[in-house]
Every structure is written in structure tokens, then in C-alpha cells.
Amino acid sequence: MTPGRLALTAVGDSLDRCIKCTVCESACPVAAVTSLFPGPKTVGPQAERFRQSQGSSPDRSVDYCSGCGVCTRVCPHGVRIAEINARARARWRGRTGVSLRDHLLARPVLTGRLGRPVAPVFNWALGQRPLRVAAERLLGVHRAAPLPRVVGRTFRYRVSRRRPPRSPDRVVYFHGCSVDYFEPWVGQMTVAILEHNGFAVDIPRQGCCGLPLQSTGLFEPARRSVRRLARSLSPAGTDGLPIIASSTSCGLMVKREAEEILGVEDARLRDVSRRTYDLFEFLAGLHRAGRLRTDFTPVPLTVAYYAPCQQRGQGIGEPAMDVLGLVPGLRILELDRSCCGIAGTYGLKREKYAIAMAVGRPLFDDIAAARPDLVACDSETCRWQIGRATGLPTVHPLELLYRAYGGAEPGSAAAGPGGQ
Amino acid sequence: MMKAVETDLLVIGGGATGAGVAWDAASRGLQVVLADRGDLATGTTGRFHGLLHSGARYAVKDPRSARECAAENRILRAVAADCIEDTGGLFVSTPADDAAYADGFVAACQQAGVAATEVPVTEVLRAEPHLCPGITRAFAVPDATIDAWKTVWACARAAAAHGAAILPYQEVVRLMVEGDAVCGAVLRHARSGEEITVRARYVVNAAGAWAGRVARLAGCDVAVVAGKGVMVAMNHRLVNAVVNRCAMPGDGDILVPVRTVSVIGTTDARVEDPDRVQASADEVRAMLAAGESFIPGFTQHRALRVWAGVRPLFAATSPTSAETRDLSRGHTVIDHAAREGVGRFITIAGGKFTTFRLMAEETVDAVCADLGVRAECRTAAETLPDSEERHYYWIGARQAQAEARPVDDPLVCECELVSRQDLLVAAARRPGLDLDDLRRALRLGMGPCQGGFCMARATGLLHEAGHLDRAAANAALRDFVEERWRGIQALAWGDQLRQMRLDAWILLGVLDLEHLPE
Ligand SMILES: Cc1cc2nc3c(=O)[nH]c(=O)nc-3n(C[C@H](O)[C@H](O)[C@H](O)COP(=O)(O)OP(=O)(O)OC[C@H]3O[C@@H](n4cnc5c(N)ncnc54)[C@H](O)[C@@H]3O)c2cc1C
Numbered sequence: 001m002t003p004g005r006l007a008l009t010a011v012g013d014s015l016d017r018c019i020k021c022t023v024c025e026s027a028c029p030v031a032a033v034t035s036l037f038p039g040p041k042t043v044g045p046q047a048e049r050f051r052q053s054q055g056s057s058p059d060r061s062v063d064y065c066s067g068c069g070v071c072t073r074v075c076p077h078g079v080r081i082a083e084i085n086a087r088a089r090a091r092w093r094g095r096t097g098v099s100l101r102d103h104l105l106a107r108p109v110l111t112g113r114l115g116r117p118v119a120p121v122f123n124w125a126l127g128q129r130p131l132r133v134a135a136e137r138l139l140g141v142h143r144a145a146p147l148p149r150v151v152g153r154t155f156r157y158r159v160s161r162r163r164p165p166r167s168p169d170r171v172v173y174f175h176g177c178s179v180d181y182f183e184p185w186v187g188q189m190t191v192a193i194l195e196h197n198g199f200a201v202d203i204p205r206q207g208c209c210g211l212p213l214q215s216t217g218l219f220e221p222a223r224r225s226v227r228r229l230a231r232s233l234s235p236a237g238t239d240g241l242p243i244i245a246s247s248t249s250c251g252l253m254v255k256r257e258a259e260e261i262l263g264v265e266d267a268r269l270r271d272v273s274r275r276t277y278d279l280f281e282f283l284a285g286l287h288r289a290g291r292l293r294t295d296f297t298p299v300p301l302t303v304a305y306y307a308p309c310q311q312r313g314q315g316i317g318e319p320a321m322d323v324l325g326l327v328p329g330l331r332i333l334e335l336d337r338s339c340c341g342i343a344g345t346y347g348l349k350r351e352k353y354a355i356a357m358a359v360g361r362p363l364f365d366d367i368a369a370a371r372p373d374l375v376a377c378d379s380e381t382c383r384w385q386i387g388r389a390t391g392l393p394t395v396h397p398l399e400l401l402y403r404a405y406g407g408a409e410p411g412s413a414a415a416g417p418g419g420q
Numbered sequence: 421m422m423k424a425v426e427t428d429l430l431v432i433g434g435g436a437t438g439a440g441v442a443w444d445a446a447s448r449g450l451q452v453v454l455a456d457r458g459d460l461a462t463g464t465t466g467r468f469h470g471l472l473h474s475g476a477r478y479a480v481k482d483p484r485s486a487r488e489c490a491a492e493n494r495i496l497r498a499v500a501a502d503c504i505e506d507t508g509g510l511f512v513s514t515p516a517d518d519a520a521y522a523d524g525f526v527a528a529c530q531q532a533g534v535a536a537t538e539v540p541v542t543e544v545l546r547a548e549p550h551l552c553p554g555i556t557r558a559f560a561v562p563d564a565t566i567d568a569w570k571t572v573w574a575c576a577r578a579a580a581a582h583g584a585a586i587l588p589y590q591e592v593v594r595l596m597v598e599g600d601a602v603c604g605a606v607l608r609h610a611r612s613g614e615e616i617t618v619r620a621r622y623v624v625n626a627a628g629a630w631a632g633r634v635a636r637l638a639g640c641d642v643a644v645v646a647g648k649g650v651m652v653a654m655n656h657r658l659v660n661a662v663v664n665r666c667a668m669p670g671d672g673d674i675l676v677p678v679r680t681v682s683v684i685g686t687t688d689a690r691v692e693d694p695d696r697v698q699a700s701a702d703e704v705r706a707m708l709a710a711g712e713s714f715i716p717g718f719t720q721h722r723a724l725r726v727w728a729g730v731r732p733l734f735a736a737t738s739p740t741s742a743e744t745r746d747l748s749r750g751h752t753v754i755d756h757a758a759r760e761g762v763g764r765f766i767t768i769a770g771g772k773f774t775t776f777r778l779m780a781e782e783t784v785d786a787v788c789a790d791l792g793v794r795a796e797c798r799t800a801a802e803t804l805p806d807s808e809e810r811h812y813y814w815i816g817a818r819q820a821q822a823e824a825r826p827v828d829d830p831l832v833c834e835c836e837l838v839s840r841q842d843l844l845v846a847a848a849r850r851p852g853l854d855l856d857d858l859r860r861a862l863r864l865g866m867g868p869c870q871g872g873f874c875m876a877r878a879t880g881l882l883h884e885a886g887h888l889d890r891a892a893a894n895a896a897l898r899d900f901v902e903e904r905w906r907g908i909q910a911l912a913w914g915d916q917l918r919q920m921r922l923d924a925w926i927l928l929g930v931l932d933l934e935h936l937p938e
Contacts, residue, residue, distance in 0.1 A: 009549050016655045016722035019919040020834060020869050035827045046834055049656045049680040049867070050819035058820035077918070 011260055015084060017077040018045035024071035024081055029339040030064060033358035037064035040071035043088065044081040051088060060096075062088045064352070066343035066359070067215050068309040086214070086261045093217030101140040105345040106216040109208050112181025115150035123149040142353035146342070146388035148182035148380070155184035159191060159203060167200040172238050174254070174276065176247040177208050178380040186380075189402040190246045190279060196405055197286060197293050202241070206232040210262075211253040215344050219262055226258040230269040233276075243276045246398065248311035248378045249344060251278050255314055278311065279398060280378065284319035287326070296404040298329030303400060304372040306335040306363065306386065308379035309343070320378055320397040327404040333370050337363040340377075342385035357389065364389045376400060422606075423616040425585070427453045429787060430605055430620035432592045432634055435465035436568065436773050438626035439575035440780030440799070446582035447802055448784060448795035453618050454576065454584060455607050457591035459857050461572040463628045465773060466860065467729035469651055469685045470678040471662055472496060472566040473774040474509055476536055476559075477669055479528035480521075485750050486532035489774050493562060495800050496777065502807040503571040505814060507677055509563020509662035510544060511536070512555045514714050517667040522557050525666055529561070536561045550658045552714050563662040565678055567813070568773065569860045574804035581805070590616070595623065595637040601763035602638050602756075622787050625767040629694035629730040635767050640756045642767050646694040647731035650703045651685035652911065655722035655868050657815070658682045658715055665714060672710025679815065680836065680867065681724060684711045694730040701910045703728075722915040724868060725907045734769035751779050753786055764790070832881065833874035835867020843878055847887050855879065855900040870904045872923025876931055894936040901927055 024040040025031060031039040043062040051059075062085055071081035093102075104111065115122040125131050132143040141147070155175060171194060179187035191201050210225030233243055233254075245251035254276045258264045277285070286292040307318045324332055340360040341347050347356025367375055367390050375394040377383050387394035402408070429445050431438045434456030442454040456462070475489035497504060513522050529536035536559045544558040545551060576586045590607040596617070597603065604619040625642075627634040635642040657677045665673040676683045684707050691697055704726050711718030734752050751771030757763040768783045781797045788795055803810070818837040829841045846861050847853055855878065858864050864878060865871030875897055883893040905920070912920055927933045 013656075013721065016915050018868065019915070019922050020873055021922060042831075042834070046837075047819055049835075050816050050837070052657075052660055052815055058816045059823055061823055077915075 011080045011083045011087075011263075012048065014078060014080040015045035015048045018079045019077060020046075021076065023074050023076060024079075027070050027074040027338065029068065029070060029341070029359045030066050030355060033361075034064065034355045036355070037061060040065065040081045040085065044071065044084045045079050047088065048084050051091070059088065060092060063092055064355070065089060066339070066341070066346040066352075066356070068339045068343045069313045070309060070338045073312060080260065083257075083260045086257075090214075090217035090219050098216060098218060099140065101349070102216045103218075104139070105141070105348060106212040106218055107208070108177045108181065108212060112150055112154075112177060116152065116154065116181060119150045119152040136350055140350040141348050142350045144388075145348040145353055146384035147348070148178070148384055150181050151184055153184070155180045155187040156203070156205075158184050158188060162191075164200055165195055167198055169198055170200045170202060170238070170241050171282075172202045172204065172233055172241050172243045174206065174233055174243050174245040174247075174250065175203065176206075176245070176250040178247055183380060183396075186246055186396050186398065189396075189398050189407065190244070192407065193283070193398060193402060193405065194244065197283075197291070202235075202238055204232050204235045204238070209250045209253040209258075211249055211257070212345055214253070214257065214262060215346075223258075223262050223264050226253065226262065226264060227266055227269060229254070230266065230272040233272050234268060241275065242282060243272060244279050244282050245276055246279045246396065247380060248278060248308055248314070249381070251276060252310045252313050278314060278316060278319065278378070280319035280323055281314070281316045283401075284322045287323060292323070292326075293405075294326055296327050297406055299327050299400060299404050300329040301373045301400070302331040302333065302371075304333045304335055304367050304370045304375045305397065306337070306340065306375065306377045306382070308377055308382040309339055311378050320376070324376075324397055324400055327400065330400060330404070332376075333372060335363060335366050335370075337366060339363075340382045340385045340389075342381045344381055347385055356385070360385060360389055367392065374400075423614075424619060425453060425616060426619045427451045427585070428621050428791070429453070430455065430618050430623045431626055432605070432623065433463070433626035433628055433630070434460035434572065434576070434586075434588060435463045435626065435628050436461070436572055436575075436776035437465075437628065437768055437771060437779055438624070439572040439579070440776040441624050441626055441768065441783050442579040442584050442586070443575040443582075443804075444777075444780040444784040444797060444799045445787065446579040446584040447798045448788065448793070449582075450784075450787075450793065452579060452582075452584035453587060453620065454579065455587045455590040455592060455605075455618070457589070457610060459588045459860065460576055460586070461569050461860065463630070464729045464732065465568045465572060465628075467651075467727055468568060468773050469649070469674065469729075470565045470568070470676045470683060471674065471774075472504060472564040473772065474561040474563045475532055475534040476509065476511060476525075476529055476561040476563065477664060477674075479532045479534055479536075480525055481669060482750070483528065483532045485772075485775075486528070486534055488750075488778060489772070490532060490534045492775050492778055493564070496566070496774070497564070497812075498810065499777075499799065499801070499803045500566070500571055500574060500807050501810045501812050502804070503567045503574060504812050505565045505567075505677075505679075506812045507563070507565050507661050509561045509664060510539070510548070511559040511561060511664045511666040512544070512551065512714060513557040513666045514552055515554045515556065516713055517665055519556060521668065522559070522666050526559065529559075534561060548659050548661065548663070550715050551663065552716055555714070557666065559666065560661075563664070564812075565662065565676055566773065567679075571804075573861075574806060577805045578802070592634060592637065595634075595765075597638055597762065600757075600761055602765040605637075622764045622791060623766075624783055624787065625765070626783075628732040631732060631767050631769050635756070638756070638762050638765055640760050640762055640765070640767070642754060642769060643735045644769055645733045645735050646691045646697075647733045648689045648691045648697045648728050649686035649731060650699040650707060650726065650728045651683050652704055652707045652726045653678070653681040653683050653724045655724045655915070656680060656682070658718075658721060663714060672707045675711065675715065677815075679863070684708070684718075686729075688731070691730065697728045697730055699726045699728045699910055704910045722868070723911045724916060725870065726910050727907055732770055751775060753779075753782050755786060755790075757790075832877045833862070833864045833867065835869055835874070836863040836865075838862045838864050838874070840881060843881055844885055847882055847885065851887070853887070855882075855896045856903065859900075865900070865904060869919055869923060870908060871901060872919065872926060875900050875904075876927065891938055894938070898933060898936065901933065
């Protein structure tokens with residue numbers, strides 16, 4: 001199947017709306033810290049005029065775009081800058097080839113599958129400096145980059161013997177790879193919260209959404225992944241059900257990027273995309289409808305909350321702030337910074353690690369100054385980055401909600417790479 | 421005492437034709453002076469559609485032109501590669517086109533020696549995602565695009581390398597006639613008003629649409645009719661290859677990817693004064709509507725700029741045997757000795773950019789015959805400067821250059837990727853340049869913002885480097901912006917209108933361009 005002609009031309013043609021006002025360049029967190037990236041306008045709408053719609057392009061600098069999407073979000077004219085850049089990056093990769101490292105980083109399921117049976121060894125190795133130095137040399141994954149630990153028992157295994165409550169209100173859970181292999185407690189808490197609110201949760205078998213493949217420039221496998229995922233998330237008997245995503249980046253992939261960056265035009269995907277909600281988007285909606293249970297116990301904590309780029313890219317406001325605002329005792333400090341730097345796998349790479357850390361520095365400084373008990377952030381890779389950089393326990397905001405509903409201490413299960 | 425210069429051949433008009441004549445004559449060993457009233461390539465040549473014809477467009481209607489174009493296309497690809505982008509060309513039958521034309525078209529191309537191969541529609545649509553999905557047939561031809569300014573300057577530099585003097589901004593105001601022959605001209609500098617005389621053994625009038633006026637200076641009557649053609653540049657490349665409708669040539673049926681833009685054209689309407697041509701809003705609308713027939717949604721895309729050029733069409737009043745005129749050929753070498761008894765004076769009229777080299781060859785053959793000089797034409801085999809390696813330019817070239825540029829050489833023109841160093845080097849190479857000359861040399865200010873961002877920077881840099889004093893800098897900026905805005909007036913809506921508003925806020929609001937000190 002070829003990518004949709006219209007979806008592809010519509011994003012590319014949005015360059016016509018650029019009047020060079022430079023708002024995106026002033027907002028770009030990467031251009032602010034490195035001269036290796038000339039800025040979103042420069043590599044986006046400007047450079048796009050020098051690219052042929054077929055064939056490669058000569059601009060290696062676009063590879064320094066982290067894909068955080070701030071530029072598209074701030075553009076007052078509707079230029080799809082980040083999307084143009086993502087495609088240009090893929091073309092640049094088409095020219096240079098994709099390294100072994102990038103192939104690995106693009107396939108978290110593979111890492112999870114390989115690591116899981118030997119989880120203790122794998123996790124031990126992650127903490128060993130000499131091994132990380134070797135991995136940096138051999139693979140180009142920076143020695144200090146925040147890598148997740150794999151768990152011995154996957155999320156799917158953990159929920160396989162669960163007995164779901166019966167309810168006329170059903171939802172489908174899109175947990176993504178990270179929950180399955182790295183943070184199963186996030187999935188377990190999601191299911192518990194949804195069930196607490198009276199929903200029966202379907203958890204169909206599912207693979208990767210293709211986002212890491214896409215950001216690596218491997219568009220064809222990414223398109224296959226997301227098409228396959230759309231089929232997995234809409235098994236027979238789930239027509240019209242809301243699909244709940246607890247990962248903001250995977251949610252964004254299904255909601256927008258598959259069509260706008262990969263140019264996938266697929267009726268099944270479009271249907272799934274329309275029904276996909278970010279977890280807190282869904283919960284905030286329940287609250288507006290008077291359906292969210294608020295039988296909260298106080299959570300006496302000071303939490304610094306950071307809304308990640310991929311969640312902002314969904315254009316849904318900050319629903320986690322809205323919902324956590326209902327929890328008694330919880331003091332939330334909102335962090336108003338545009339990016340933590342990691343941008344998926346960007347900050348893991350040897351040549352980009354320092355840039356990613358510099359991008360995140362203002363955020364880390366704000367966190368340090370706020371002296372919170374915990375940091376909350378909806379996106380997994382951002383949590384790993386922030387946790388590693390600040391040394392503070394960094395959790396998904398749903399862990400706080402889970403605790404407010406009477407569940408376990410947040411951060412205990414979720415020490416994550418940042419905690420150590 | 422007026423300054424005087426002596427030479428073998430004075431060429432009047434520095435468009436493609438005149439520059440070609442200068443190159444050809446100089447390479448045959450003649451001493452040449454080339455004069456233009458403005459900068460080189462500021463007449464029709466600098467305002468054309470950008471197409472190096474394969475000949476396919478003329479195959480049905482004018483086979484002789486088709487054959488000439490096919491031959492010249494091959495030659496120019498070899499000798500002027502650096503000026504050419506090998507985009508390839510397509511002829512597509514849209515649902516609105518007579519499908520039968522295509523069969524005749526293929527046969528005619530074959531006869532004229534134009535390589536035309538049918539390509540599967542699905543393949544074409546993959547390569548050209550904007551193209552109308554309803555096209556029924558498509559043919560690939562060796563059309564290409566050619567950069568007028570680069571080509572003309574390359575010819576001029578080649579001529580100069582053979583000893584020619586290149587004199588831009590020198591208008592021929594008088595032709596000197598002694599007895600029954602022209603023997604030179606008086607040139608007036610466009611800026612200083614200073615006059616010089618050029619005594620020449622021979623004069624070639626290559627003044628394009630202005631050739632009638634120049635001929636009249638020697639009392640000769642050449643009926644050159646000016647045919648106006650309108651073109652609209654779209655903000656980016658909507659096609660990668662030159663796309664022609666596979667139908668009898670008409671208005672607005674070619675879309676040419678010219679560097680970063682795509683240009684739709686053109687029209688043909690007789691005008692009285694080639695110095696006063698303007699494109700109207702109606703003509704713009706007609707062009708955009710024409711584009712809609714092969715690029716669906718064309719009218720929704722951002723139109724950047726509109727301009728018009730004037731074709732030098734030659735209409736013979738009293739053909740004589742000495743004329744090599746043949747209507748179908750498109751160009752004519754007029755020997756005024758045979759026609760009006762004015763010797764040593766030739767007008768080369770009509771033609772196309774694609775055939776300029778051939779026109780020059782025929783002209784210089786006639787000059788040499790008349791002067792008794794025995795020298796073969798060498799331009800079919802002599803590569804132009806910078807084309808020695810026979811590499812075509814490509815759309816990504818500037819982007820590749822920009823990637824390699826050091827950070828301390830920032831962009832001045834962001835749209836066309838012109839850096840500070842590019843600007844200063846170009847300015848130093850030809851002292852006395854004005855901003856518009858730099859625009860042609862560098863494409864400075866030719867992108868989406870039409871100078872809104874770069875011109876103030878460029879003017880400041882030129883002032884700082886001592887090329888423009890304060891008054892000149894201010895005046896140059898004002899003139900340039902005025903000229904750019906003229907080309908947008910007729911299409912100031914949508915994105916381009918928003919661009920103009922932002923530019924106006926910057927230039928008028930922030931910089932107060934209207935009240936700069938004199
Ligand atoms: C709208 C349009 C689109 C076209 N598109 C194409 C195309 O795609 N492909 C193609 O092959 N051809 C095309 N052509 C044809 C082509 O552009 C012309 O045939 C060609 O450029 C003519 O070149 P020239 O040198 O004869 O004339 P010009 O370029 O007009 O040169 C004449 C020069 O004489 C100078 N001059 C005038 N009077 C004097 C004087 N008194 N003293 C000194 N100098 C003087 C002028 O300043 C001018 O520079 C197009 C023409 C038009 C009008």
C-alpha cells in the first residue's frame with residue numbers, strides 16, 4: 001500500500017502558510033541550546049522548498065530535530081513544521097541508512113522480549129558503568145542515558161489471571177509496549193482506576209504502535225505496525241468502545257501522527273483514532289459528566305507536574321491537572337517548560353545526549369527549586385529522563401490518583417531508572 | 421571630449437541572444453563589445469518561463485522549431501550544464517484534453533527527433549502527487565529548466581575570456597552611419613548619463629522586443645511586435661518535472677519547476693510598448709484557473725508573484741530574398757544591407773531562449789561572411805564557464821551548501837539561502853551593483869517573503885562594507901521594496917497577503933521605510 005496522496009501533500013503544502021514570523025524558532029527548545037540544529041523554520045518550511053518530493057535530501061541538520069512538536073504547536077499560521085521535519089528526517093535516514101543502535105531503539109518490544117527472561121542480569125548490566133561505556137562505544141547509546149529496567153513478569157502476564165468485573169460500560173485499554181515490559185504497575189493501576197469507576201476493561205493483545213520506528217525514519221515498518229495495532233485495538237465485539245491510552249506518545253501516534261507524518265489512510269485506523277482517549281482526558285470527561293468517583297483519601301504530598309510534549313500535542317489541555325486538582329491534600333506545582341529533552345529516544349543517543357540534557361536543564365532547575373516530594377509526568381520516556389536528571393521519584397500522575405483511591409504509596413513500585 | 425572605443429563588433433542587447441552572439445563572435449576571434457541599457461538579462465530573457473524546450477511543445481504545430489529545439493537542447497545540456505536542471509518533462513492528457521491529440525503528438529515527436537516515451541499513469545502519479553489523478557496518458561520528454569541569468573552571464577564571461585568587453589547599463593542612444601554603412605554607436609550610461617562612442621566594423625542589433633526601436637536609429641524599419649506573456653510563480657514546487665498539457669498549445673498550460681518555485685504560464689497578447697507591460701488581476705486569475713485543470717486545488721496554493729515578459733515577434737513587412745525568414749522557424753537574421761541598403765548592420769529577431777545559441781551562430785556566420793572572416797562556429801563544442809564538469813544543478817544544491825556553511829556566516833536571505841559571505845563576495849565582484857542586480861545574481865529576495873526579511877539586512881551589510889553610502893542605501897532599499905511589492909499587488913490575498921502585512925509591519929512600522937533620511 002502506498003501512503004495516502006492527500007494526507008502527504010496536505011502536510012507538505014502547509015509550508016505555504018509560513019510567513020517566516022519566527023515564532024517557532026524562538027520557541028524551539030533544541031535550537032536554543034545547540035548550533036547543530038538551525039531551527040524548525042530553517043529545516044522545516046524553508047528547507048522543504050529545496051527538497052524534492054522524491055529522493056533524498058542533503059540536510060543532515062534536520063536529524064537534530066528532536067521531534068518534540070513544540071514548533072507545530074506554537075505556529076500561529078498552521079504550518080505542520082514538526083511533521084514536515086519528521087518526514088525530512090526519514091528521507092535523510094533513507095540516504096544515510098539506519099544504524100544498528102537505531103534499529104534497536106526503534107523496537108522496544110524486541111528489547112523487552114530479549115531482556116525479560118534474563119531481567120535481573122539485564123537490569124544489573126544497565127547499572128554497570130564499564131558495560132555502559134562499552135555499549136556507548138559499540139552501539140552509540142550514551143552511558144548516562146536513562147534506560148528503563150525490564151520486568152520479569154510482563155503486564156499481560158500479571159493481568160492474565162484477573163477476573164474482570166462485569167459491567168455494561170466497557171472500554172478497551174491500549175497499554176503500549178512500555179507498560180508491558182517496563183512499567184506494568186502503570187497498566188495495573190490504570191485498569192484498577194477504570195474498574196473502580198465501573199468500567200469493564202478489555203485488554204486485547206497488541207503490539208507496538210510504530211512510533212519509535214517512525215521517529216527513527218523507518219516509515220514502512222512503522223506504517224505496518226500502526227495498521228496492525230489498529231486491528232488489534234478493534235477486535236470483534238468492541239465496536240464504538242472508547243480506547244484508553246496511558247502512554248501519551250503512543251496515544252499521539254494513533255490520534256494524529258500515523259496519518260499526518262506517515263500518511264497512513266486506513267478506515268480502521270481512522271475509526272480507532274477517533275475513539276482513542278488519553279487516560280486523563282477520559283477521566284476528566286467522566287468528571288464533567290458527573291461520573292468520576294471522588295471517594296478520595298487525602299494525599300499529603302507536594303508534586304511537581306510536567307505535561308509532556310506528546311500530551312500537549314494532543315490538544316486536550318492538561319486533564320491530569322484537572323483531575324489531580326480534585327484530590328484533597330495534594331499540592332501540585334505546574335512546571336511550565338516546553339521539553340525535558342529526551343523526546344522518545346533522542347536523548348539516549350550518544351551524539352544527542354548533551355543536547356537533550358541542555359534542553360531539559362531549565363525544567364530540571366525548576367524542579368530542584370520547587371523541592372517537591374515527587375515529580376509527575378504522563379510520558380514514560382520523560383519520566384525516565386526527569387527521574388535520572390533530578391534524582392527524584394518520578395511517576396505517572398495516575399499513580400497519585402491510584403493512591404487517592406486508596407491504593408499503594410506512589411513511587412514505591414515505580415522507582416524506575418530515576419530512583420536509583 | 422567623449423571617450424571612444426574601437427572594436428570589430430558591437431552587439432546591442434544583453435539578453436540570451438546578444439550574449440550568445442558576443443560569445444560566438446569572440447570565440448571566433450572577433451573583438452566584441454556587448455552593451456545593454458540595463459543589467460544583462462533584464463529584458464525578456466530575465467522574465468521568461470524557464471523552460472529548456474525539448475521541442476515536444478512544437479512538434480505538432482511547428483516541426484521545424486521542434487527539430488531546432490531538440491538539437492539545441494542536446495547541445496546546451498553538454499555546454500551549459502551548470503545552468504540547467506534536468507527536471508525532465510511530462511505531457512499529460514487531462515480529462516479535458518482531446519485524447520486523439522496524444523497519438524498525433526507521439527508521431528510528430530518521432531518525426532521531429534524528440535524523444536517522447538509513454539509512461540504508465542500510476543507511475544507518473546507516484547512521482548507527481550499533486551497531479552490530477554484523472555489523467556489518461558502521460559509522455560516523458562527531455563524538457564528541462566534553464567537559469568537565464570546564469571546562462572547569460574556564463575556567455576558573457578566566456579566572451580570576456582576571449583577578450584570581449586561587457587558593458588551593462590550602457591544604452592545605445594545613436595547609431596553612427598557613414599556612407600551606406602553603420603560604423604558604431606553612442607552609448608549613454610544609465611546612471612551617470614555619461615556618453616561614450618564605440619566605433620565598430622559591424623553592429624548586431626539583438627535588442628529583442630526593442631529591436632524595432634534600435635533599427636530605427638539607423639533609419640531601418642523592422643516590425644517587431646511585442647507579445648505579452650504572463651506568468652505566476654507558486655510558492656513551492658508543485659511538480660518535479662515540467663508538466664505540459666498534451667494538447668494544442670494554449671494559455672496557462674505549462675507548469676515549470678524553476679528552482680524553489682513552480683511557474684505557471686503563459687499567455688500571448690499583443691502590446692504596443694514593451695516597456696509598459698503589467699499583469700492584471702484578471703490575468704492572474706485566468707492563470708490560476710488554468711492550473712486547476714491539471715493540478716486540482718491549484719487556486720488554493722500560495723501564489724508568490726506575477727510578472728510579464730514580451731516576446732519579440734517578427735512580422736516581416738517587405739520580405740526580400742536576403743532574409744532568412746521563415747515563419748515556422750521563429751527567428752530571423754535580417755541583413756539591412758540587402759533590405760534597406762544600410763550595410764554592416766544585422767538585426768536578429770524573434771526566436772526562443774532555447775535556440776539562442778543557434779540564432780547566434782547564424783548571425784555570426786552572416787557577420788563573418790560579410791567581413792570576410794573565415795572562422796567556424798565553436799559554441800556547440802565549447803563548454804561555458806562552470807559547466808566544464810557537465811554537472812547539472814539540482815534543487816538541493818543550496819541546501820547542501822547551507823549545511824556545510826560555518827555558523828559565523830549567517831543567512832541573509834532565508835528563503836533562497838543566501839549567506840552574508842555570498843552577498844559580500846557577489847558585491848565585491850561587481851562594484852556598483854544595485855540590489856536588483858544582486859537579486860538576479862543570488863536570487864536574493866525572490867522567495868516567499870519577497871525581500872521582507874532580507875533586504876534590510878542586505879542593505880545594511882552593503883553599507884557597512886562600503887558599497888552603498890547612507891543615502892544610496894536608503895534609496896536602494898526603498899526602490900527594491902517598491903518593485904517587489906508591485907509584483908504582488910495583483911495576487912495579494914490569502915497567505916501572500918498575510919506575508920505582505922508582516923513585511924509592511926517590519927519595513928514600514930518598525931523601520932519606517934517611508935521616512936528614511938534622504
Ligand atoms: C512570457 C514568455 C515566456 C517565454 N518562455 C520561454 C521558455 O520557457 N523557453 C524558451 O526557450 N523561450 C521562452 N520565451 C522566449 C524567450 O524568452 C525569448 O525569445 C528570449 O529571451 C529573447 O531573448 P533576447 O536576447 O532576444 O531578448 P531580450 O532578453 O529582451 O534582450 C534584449 C535586450 O536589449 C536591451 N536593449 C533594448 N534596447 C536597447 C538599447 N537601446 N541599447 C542597449 N540595449 C538595449 C534590453 O535591455 C534587453 O536586455 C518566452 C517568452 C515570453 C515572452
